[in-house]
Amino acid sequence: MGLFDGMMGNASKVDPAKIQREFAQILAPGESVQHAYQLIRDYFVFTDKRFVLVDKQGLTGSKVEYHSIPYKSITHFSIETAGTFDLDAELKIWISGAANPIQKQFNKRLSIYEVQSVLASYVLR
Numbered sequence: 001m002g003l004f005d006g007m008m009g010n011a012s013k014v015d016p017a018k019i020q021r022e023f024a025q026i027l028a029p030g031e032s033v034q035h036a037y038q039l040i041r042d043y044f045v046f047t048d049k050r051f052v053l054v055d056k057q058g059l060t061g062s063k064v065e066y067h068s069i070p071y072k073s074i075t076h077f078s079i080e081t082a083g084t085f086d087l088d089a090e091l092k093i094w095i096s097g098a099a100n101p102i103q104k105q106f107n108k109r110l111s112i113y114e115v116q117s118v119l120a121s122y123v124l125r
Contacts, residue, residue: 012106014038019045026052026066035118037104044104046118051093053102069095071122077101079116091115 019036027033028049035046041061043054051074053067073096080090089112092101106112
């Protein structure tokens, strides 16, 4: 991920094996990371059991919040593809009991269709 993409708020794909090792202590026994995306210092991770938002806080990023969302709590989601003059695509995920959706932006280098497909495969089980 380029510095410019990070400053613009765009997410980029991260190797799931790297995240599997890095987040080993928060994963349940037998849980595996399927897909991961990074937004500057933060991550959002799709495992075979849940969706995890990782928020690194403070200047050093040593304080970290892990927000786990079971796939069954996702009520619906939408994607907005990038247009001719709009350089980014957007994913919105609504969680039961939450008023506002989770919103993440992706640059054109990352297929929003891939992310939507991954999410659909878990939510529609």
